Amino acid sequence: MRTLHSYLIAAACIAVPLSSPVFGQFAATSATDPVIIVPQGRTVVIHPEPRRRPPQPVQLTSVSTQVTITDQVASTTMVLSVHNPGGGQQEAQILVPVPEGATIRSFQLDSLGAEPNARILPRDEARRIYDAIVRQTRDPGLLEFVGYSVLKSSVFPVAPGQTQTCRITFEHVLTAETGKSGDRVDYVLPRTDSLAPTGVSWSVSVDIRAKRPISTVYSPSHELMVERASESHVTVKTIGSAAAQPGSFRLSYLLQPREGELSASVLLYPDPEINDGKGGYFMLLTGLPARKADEETLLKREVTIVLDRSGSMRGQKMEQAREAVLQVVEGLKPGELFNIIDFSDSISSFADRPVVKNDDTIAKARNYIKNIQPNGGTNIHDALAEALRPAPSEGTLPVVLFLTDGLPTVGQTSEVAIREAARELNTAERRLFTFGVGFDVNAPLLAGLARTTRATSTFVLPDENVEVKVGQVFRRLSGPILSAPRLSAVVKGGEVITRPIREVQPSAINDQFEGDQMVILGQYLDGSAEKLVIEGNFLGKERRFEFAFDAGKATTRNAFVPRLWASRKIASLIEEIRQSGANGDLPTVGGASPAKQELVDEIIRLSTKWGILTEYTAFLALEPGTIVAGGRVPPPTDLPVRPSAAPGSTAPSSPPPAMEAAARADAMNYALWVEVPATSSSPERARQEAASRVLQRRAQTDRDGKTAINQELNLALMQTQTCENKSNRFWTKDLQAVEVTSVCQVHDQTLFKRGTRWVDARLLDKENEAPEKTIAYGTPEYDAILDDLVAQNRQGILALGGDCYLHWKGQRVLVKAPAAIEE
Numbered sequence: 085m086r087t088l089h090s091y092l093i094a095a096a097c098i099a100v101p102l103s104s105p106v107f108g109q110f111a112a113t114s115a116t117d118p119v120i121i122v123p124q125g126r127t128v129v130i131h132p133e134p135r136r137r138p139p140q141p142v143q144l145t146s147v148s149t150q151v152t153i154t155d156q157v158a159s160t161t162m163v164l165s166v167h168n169p170g171g172g173q174q175e176a177q178i179l180v181p182v183p184e185g186a187t188i189r190s191f192q193l194d195s196l197g198a199e200p201n202a203r204i205l206p207r208d209e210a211r212r213i214y215d216a217i218v219r220q221t222r223d224p225g226l227l228e229f230v231g232y233s234v235l236k237s238s239v240f241p242v243a244p245g246q247t248q249t250c251r252i253t254f255e256h257v258l259t260a261e262t263g264k265s266g267d268r269v270d271y272v273l274p275r276t277d278s279l280a281p282t283g284v285s286w287s288v289s290v291d292i293r294a295k296r297p298i299s300t301v302y303s304p305s306h307e308l309m310v311e312r313a314s315e316s317h318v319t320v321k322t323i324g325s326a327a328a329q330p331g332s333f334r335l336s337y338l339l340q341p342r343e344g345e346l347s348a349s350v351l352l353y354p355d356p357e358i359n360d361g362k363g364g365y366f367m368l369l370t371g372l373p374a375r376k377a378d379e380e381t382l383l384k385r386e387v388t389i390v391l392d393r394s395g396s397m398r399g400q401k402m403e404q405a406r407e408a409v410l411q412v413v414e415g416l417k418p419g420e421l422f423n424i425i426d427f428s429d430s431i432s433s434f435a436d437r438p439v440v441k442n443d444d445t446i447a448k449a450r451n452y453i454k455n456i457q458p459n460g461g462t463n464i465h466d467a468l469a470e471a472l473r474p475a476p477s478e479g480t481l482p483v484v485l486f487l488t489d490g491l492p493t494v495g496q497t498s499e500v501a502i503r504e505a506a507r508e509l510n511t512a513e514r515r516l517f518t519f520g521v522g523f524d525v526n527a528p529l530l531a532g533l534a535r536t537t538r539a540t541s542t543f544v545l546p547d548e549n550v551e552v553k554v555g556q557v558f559r560r561l562s563g564p565i566l567s568a569p570r571l572s573a574v575v576k577g578g579e580v581i582t583r584p585i586r587e588v589q590p591s592a593i594n595d596q597f598e599g600d601q602m603v604i605l606g607q608y609l610d611g612s613a614e615k616l617v618i619e620g621n622f623l624g625k626e627r628r629f630e631f632a633f634d635a636g637k638a639t640t641r642n643a644f645v646p647r648l649w650a651s652r653k654i655a656s657l658i659e660e661i662r663q664s665g666a667n668g669d670l671p672t673v674g675g676a677s678p679a680k681q682e683l684v685d686e687i688i689r690l691s692t693k694w695g696i697l698t699e700y701t702a703f704l705a706l707e708p709g710t711i712v713a714g715g716r717v718p719p720p721t722d723l724p725v726r727p728s729a730a731p732g733s734t735a736p737s738s739p740p741p742a743m744e745a746a747a748r749a750d751a752m753n754y755a756l757w758v759e760v761p762a763t764s765s766s767p768e769r770a771r772q773e774a775a776s777r778v779l780q781r782r783a784q785t786d787r788d789g790k791t792a793i794n795q796e797l798n799l800a801l802m803q804t805q806t807c808e809n810k811s812n813r814f815w816t817k818d819l820q821a822v823e824v825t826s827v828c829q830v831h832d833q834t835l836f837k838r839g840t841r842w843v844d845a846r847l848l849d850k851e852n853e854a855p856e857k858t859i860a861y862g863t864p865e866y867d868a869i870l871d872d873l874v875a876q877n878r879q880g881i882l883a884l885g886g887d888c889y890l891h892w893k894g895q896r897v898l899v900k901a902p903a904a905i906e907e
Contacts, residue, residue: 140170142242144284149273149333151290156260158271159189161253168242178202178237178250179213181229181274186256193240194249202237202252210234219862222902225278227870228880232274265631266299266339266347268369273333277830277880279811279823286327290335292318297340299347300371300601304644304807305334312599315340330810334644338371346566347371348631350616352608352638353645353832362610364638365646366585368631370602370618372565383564383624386421386438386480387412388471388514392488392521394428397458401489401521404550406453411551412485412558413449416441421477424452427467428460429494437474464488465496465505468533472509472516479624481564481595482514485554486533489521491788499529499666499787506533513568515539515595517557520793522546527792528662531799535659538568538594541800543793545819563598566627569620571604573613574630584613589652590803603806605649611635641877643832644808650694651809655802657683658700658783662795665784684776692771692845695827695834697812699798700778704771705826707838768849782817791817830880835888842884846891855889855898862902869899 148163168174178191182204191202205213210233214226235254242248261268273288288306292298297315301308307326311319318337327333338347347370354364389409397405413422420441424434434452439445468486476482496502506516516537518530521544534541544553571593573584588606596602602618615630622629661683691701786792794815801809812824826837834845843851859865869892873879881888888899 140168142174142176143167143169145247146285147287149286149288151271151273151288153258153269153271153290153292155293155295156258156269157255158258159253159255160273161251164250164252165247166242166250167247168244171244173244174242175239176242176248177239178235178252180235180252180254181210181232182235182254183256183272183274184233186233186235186254188235189253189255190251191237191253192251194251200238200240202235204233204235204254207231207233218902224861224883224885224902225276226883228276228883229274230870230879231874231877261349263349263632264341265345265349265629266341266371268336268338268349271335275330275332276883277330277332277810277828278884279330279825279828287322288327288333289319289321292320292337294337294339299338299340300369301335301337302369302601302603302806303333303335304648305329305331307807308335331808336369338369340371346618346629348618348629350631350633351642351645352635353640353642354635354638355607355646358607359609363608364635365649366606366608366616366633367642367645367648368571368602368604368616368618370604370631372596372598372600382417383567383621384420384477384480385416385561385564386477386482387416388423388425388438388482388484389413390425390427390467390471390484390486391456392428392462392467392490393426393456393458393460394462394488394490394493395459396462396490396524397521401550402456402458405487405521406456408487408551408554409453410450411555413441413446413453415558418442421480422449424449425467425470426456427463427470428458429463430460431463431466431470433470438477461494462488462490462492463494464492465502468502468506468516469509472506472512472514474512476512476514481567482512483539483561484514484516485519485558486516486530487519487521487550487554488525488530490524491526499526503529503532503666507536510537513537517561518542519544519550519554519557521550523789523793525793526787527796528666528787531796532659532663535803536592538592540594541796543796545793560600561597564595565598565600565623566596566618567621569593569596569602569618571606572617572619573608573633574615574617575612576614584609585616587649587653589649589656591656601806603648605645605652607649608633608635640832643877646832647694647696647808647829648805650690651696651802651805654687654690654696654698655799655805657687658698658779659799659803661779662783662799665787681772681776684779685772687779688771688775692848693834695812695829695836695845696809697814697824697827698802699795699814699816700782701775702814702824703774703778705824705836790819794819828884830884831876831878833878833881835881835884837886840886841889842881842886843889844891847889847896850896851889853896856895858898858900860900866899869897 143166144164145167146165150161150163152159152161162180164178166176184207186204188202188204191200193200207230211230213234213236214230217226218224235252237250237252240248240250258269258271261270271290290301292301294316298312298318301310301318301320303320306329307323308320309323313319320335322333336349338349340347349369351367351369352364353366354361358364389412391405391409393402409424413424416422418441421438422441422445423438426432434449471484471486491497492499492502496505510516514537516533517539518534518541520527520530520541523546525543527543530543531541540557542553542557544550571585571588575584585606585608588604590604593602593604613633613635616633618629618631620627661680664680687701688704691697691704697704782791783795786795794817797819798814808829810829812827813821816822828835828837828842835842836845836848837843838851859869870879870882872892873881881890882899885901887901890897890899
């Protein structure tokens with residue numbers, strides 16, 4: 085006799101069998117009680133009679149989402165693969181949280197004769213469904229979608245051992261923020277914030293067509309690959325493993341206001357802690373003109389390539405470096421200028437000063453490059469001086485590409501002296517793009533030289549191709565559009581000042597090239613600013629662009645704005661500490677200067693408040709008592725990290741145990757094994773002292789090798805971060821990517837997992853104190869706090885699983901999770 089099971093599958097990766105009477109509105113009852121598979125690794129089995137448990141319930145294996153946006157009308161098609169691993173036929177049903185106002189266009193099932201159907205329920209009815217599921221399953225996973233409407237399908241069968249493909253298409257009209265600087269159109273696909281692994285593969289692609297040129301496409305939630313078919317047609321897709329990152333998929337695009345102008349949008353978040361609640365955080369999102377700029381109006385480049393030809397460059401490295409230099413020279417536009425400087429113990433150059441690219445100079449350059457031979461030591465100081473000293477050609481953007489594979493060994497070898505010499509000699513404000521080849525380079529020196537000149541540093545790992553890495557950077561430097569941009573604010577009355585805004589990240593804005601996107605973050609102090617202003621050399625002429633600023637439009641729905649700002653700010657503080665290690669001024673715990681201790685304290689404060697953990701602060705994820713005063717802390721056996729895919733790559737959903745163990749051990753070795761003096765008087769002080777030690781031993785001390793390269797890779801990602809890193813991915817000292825699994829960012833709140841309890845970041849120093857109020861599930865007080873969290877878009881807190889210890893309305897409140905049903 086065949087037993088039939090019914091299941092509910094939510095597209096947020098939730099599979100729920102529906103046989104209980106509480107789900108009678110969804111499906112007919114069956115012979116078994118329901119098994120609920122909540123996404124992100126939480127599984128709740130409800131069986132008064134365990135013998136009736138279905139051994140292998142249906143599984144959601146993949147979700148592919150294709151979105152088409154035409155003139156602000158979005159059509160979203162979700163393709164779900166539902167697999168039945170069992171030996172009997174089972175039934176399933178789909179639930180998809182959707183935006184308000186969405187309508188169904190189609191619901192299709194492959195290989196199914198019967199005509200399925202689906203309908204959209206309004207948010208109030210959806211809330212009743214979610215509450216019913218939570219009451220029955222004792223799992224609060226669906227509560228994070230309270231406030232959304234829900235798309236509900238009819239019941240459909242899934243044959244034993246087979247996979248059923250479901251296609252759901254819904255449409256809705258997107259909101260647009262209009263203004264003189266162009267329109268911003270926003271799209272949101274609701275998804276879970278849970279960090280637990282799902283085993284479900286995700287992909288998202290979006291096709292955007294508009295009547296006006298699209299200047300830029302941006303996602304604060306996921307990394308994107310953008311391809312432009314035309315000025316008004318753009319396609320984007322998530323990069324590699326990025327689609328699996330937690331959180332709703334958010335996308336915005338800007339429409340060009342008029343030719344020759346910058347499109348821009350200002351997003352604001354209010355913060356009660358800034359200027360007594362009068363201030364907050366801002367993001368200025370700016371897109372360059374979508375049109376192809378006229379060749380004659382582009383600012384010409386003067387490119388000086390500086391190539392290390394020391395003995396360590398022999399073999400394949402030199403072959404690839406020669407090809408890289410040739411690639412750059414040949415890639416210049418006619419009329420642009422170049423020079424080639426090569427160095428070891430001594431310095432040589434192709435010409436006394438940069439020459440114009442033409443057939444004759446290219447032919448001579450090819451011959452010069454071919455005859456560069458590696459030998460001798462590494463005189464970085466004099467090579468930089470040779471490149472930076474000459475006056476640049478008039479009307480050009482001067483750029484230096486500096487490539488080395490070694491530490492300074494000849495002439496001036498002091499990191500501080502080299503850095504200061506470069507600063508003093510660079511009166512022409514050349515952009516110094518640095519390339520470190522291999523591990524034997526002074527990573528903070530190369531990174532610092534680039535960062536202080538509005539440029540970037542690139543590190544070429546031993547298994548990477550020098551030519552490819554140089555080419556990737558040089559291609560991004562095509563067609564300077566806006567050079568030396570500067571940000572200021574205008575208050576009512578028209579005065580240009582900087583007082584209404586502060587803590588701008590980045591502090592110096594890089595030049596903008598074709599296809600670039602500016603994301604500038606900062607704090608505003610009050611509502612006095614009327615406009616934000618960007619000034620700079622735009623297509624060869626000094627220009628000024630103004631963008632409306634209205635503090636009244638600040639909303640907590642822009643919670644990604646302060647978190648992105650905090651990530652960049654933390655990186656800048658770490659960079660300041662890291663650069664201070666160049667002269668051997670290494671502070672010790674308790675002996676650090678007040679100024680440096682302030683940097684450490686601010687790193688800890690921002691990391692705790694916003695849930696942004698780095699290799700230096702990963703210990704914050706540990707249970708209380710792990711960091712104790714007066715001794716060496718043994719490595720924990722349950723370190724809350726796991727292997728992760730690097731940005732833009734794909735990782736296995738279940739890493740091999742050996743890989744997982746190695747990643748955990750690596751993270752422990754330098755981020756968590758710390759000594760805290762017995763003078764620590766409080767948990768807060770213990771955290772500060774632990775951070776001081778890690779920053780001293782890692783950020784200041786490690787200047788070369790893998791342990792230096794990984795730090796620069798992490799800092800570079802944070803300093804230019806444009807989308808949230810909710811899983812706290814970072815590179816370990818062995819260049820393995822890991823994620824922290826016990827810190828969850830929910831909207832603008834941060835919670836730390838302590839045992840089975842999630843603790844509000846604001847209560848970390850009081851987590852062992854008794855709560856002032858305890859709220860049980862299913863009570864009117866529970867409904868009240870849920871309603872309050874929904875109004876603040878923070879309902880995902882109660883969906884994490886486990887009790888939640890919250891700071892709510894000035895009190896320490898313990899919100900009890902639904903009690904699990906005992907078998």
